Amino acid sequence: MKNRRNIAAAALAACLTASALAGCGGRKADEPVIRIGVIEPLTGANGAAGFQEMLGIRYANQVYPTVTIGGETYTVKLVEADNKSDCAEAVNAAGALAGEQVSVALGSYGSDLSMAAGAVFAENGIPAIGCSCTNPQVTEGNDSYFRVCFSDPLQGTAMANYAYQNNAKSAAVITQLGDDYSSGLGGYFKEAFSSLGGQIVYDQQFQAGQTDFRSILTNLQAQNPDIIFAPSSLTAAPLIIRQARELGITAVIAGGDAWENSAVISEAGAAAEGVVLTAAFDESEPANDEAAAFIKGFREYLRAEKQDESIPAVSALGYDAYLAAIKAIEAADSTDPAAICQALSSVVVEGATGTITFNETGDANKNLAFIKVIRDGRFQFLTTSTISR
Template identity: 65%
Template sequence: MKKLTVCLLVLLLASSVLFAAGGAEQKSGAKEIVIGVFEPLTGENGGGGYQEVLGMRYANKVYPTVKINGETYNVKLVEADNKSDKTEAVTAAQSLISSGASVILGSYGSGVSIAAGDIFLDNKVPAIGASCTNPQVTLGNDYYYRVCFLDPFQGTVMANFAWQEGAKKAAVITQLGDDYSSGLGNFFLRAFKELGGNVVSEQQFQTNTTDFKSILTNIKAANPDVIFAPSSIATAPLIIKQARELGITAKIMAGDTWENSSIIENAGASAEGVVLSTFFDDADPATAEAAKFIEGFKKYLVENKQPDIIPAVSALGYDAYITALKAIELANSSKGSAIRDALAKVDVEGVTGRIVFNENGDANKDMAFIKVVEGGQFKFLKTVSVI
């Protein structure tokens, strides 16, 4: 009897180890493949992370299965909250590896994505970023891909927009230790100088700062035409309101993270005229997949008690999911290494446009949407492309 018990325990342990290594799980006769969701649902970037997750959840609702070797597998999403923190990001990434994920989606926030990159690489489980725009996310990591444009492009787009609007002097505000904020700020700064612009003030702040009046007072004295302040959703309304309270009239600009309705709600009338770059506009669907997504996702947002305004990061989350499915089908396998190899060859018609990857694992995106806050809403201004 004891021998039988020991054998059963050994068999159970062996099967759990096999599952933890990645691949498909057999449950009640239905095969299952796990896709991990590596996103911040709490912390400084929790609001944006939730929007990105909603896009992934909706994609899973629209496409709940995938075919491997002619067999249908149910796709199970396993979510891990990286809490907008680099240390927590490592723990969250490890938990997704332990869940048996064959591929992982995320994250909102370049810093946490970079922090988790080696975990995915070492375990040979590919990750597909949705909106993590810092070049370091994929650089030197054969197991990290992404479906968004990059910060060098985004920074250049915003510098060119400022210059074309007549700005000759700019101030830049960035967050210390935040890869997204410091990276995008520097790309804007470099591009603006190359155009002939003058950067009259460079200011930095610590994480969890709530009082920006000191650095904004320095900026006011420099009298810039524009302030470029790429930062988190939580920080944005504080910078905007305090700038206007100090009587600063310069145009305030930022990157993709600022496309969140909570910024307008919290900044109120002070948000009027704020300009940002983003990945998607539901008034101008680029593909048939986009048209289908817009109609269905607006209903899904209402079901989840969200405004029926589609965040660009939700569209990217959806695209990351369908790209993962395409790679799984192309690989004809649930093994991470095979899916990684297939990702290099995918060609997907996504919501945000065609998705094919270059040698670094970055999507060949060449278009950004410029939006402005007008009448308490984000309004489309123009599309900017580069060749």
């Protein structure tokens, strides 16, 4: 794979300097192709984060554009489907990918979207690799679904440990009703924080689409918690943060990995200063040579795409999910989805987020989460939290 990286880099450079970009990436008519499906929310409430995840996958495809099967070189074609941040649309998108005869699928950002699509992938015998979908239910009971990210029990426990170790003895929890990511992560935080001896002094859910949190925050303020854990969507997060500070609430505000998005900072403004969150990747601490190469190359890619050059964890995870797919295809030496699914169980991937192997439920064997803080208008590394498995 390292040799393909050099080949891909040279090809990309030639492509960017060529006068006719439309011809770049073309293939011979008789060159065999293997299709990798990508299901992401490119529009709707999760569109910003889904796009960041997609960028990581697209970049990986430029770095590793081919795979060898049976001694023959296959071009990897990405078949993208927008699930529009909607579970019903996720079912439709997964069905469309099945119709395109993809050999493996990547995604989706949003655990609920992944779960909705997962049933379709399982019915069609298509292995799927989640990038950042952290809810345990994504892989539970679905032998076709794997994921390269940590799960909510780990990151919820990591944040609880961080809070308690930094003198937070009381916590308030705010989660979104009907959101599996939000309610699940909140539950794991509460369980871990209470087991450490901390006290949950306020626990409240809000409705999807809610924009005014002042009533909830006023009631919370009366309990004077040391920390507010409010894992939520990118739509709700800046509103909760800003309205809390407007009410004079000074408690530490914390969220999950979904908050690592520039929209939180840009929309919450100065109120975002000091917010802490869990993350699966930190660009200042490359885990291996692959990670170092990814960081350098992806920044150049983002610059060419006129995107913010900071690297969110979802992009690194998208990159790693693609690498896992390529590794499994090579191990299976086949385009057959069933063979690829079987191969995924035993692959070892050196990715941007570290070494990845999968356990019996398809989850990545990970026990570490980064804790980041928003400081001076950007996400900065604070510490790490390692969880015993």
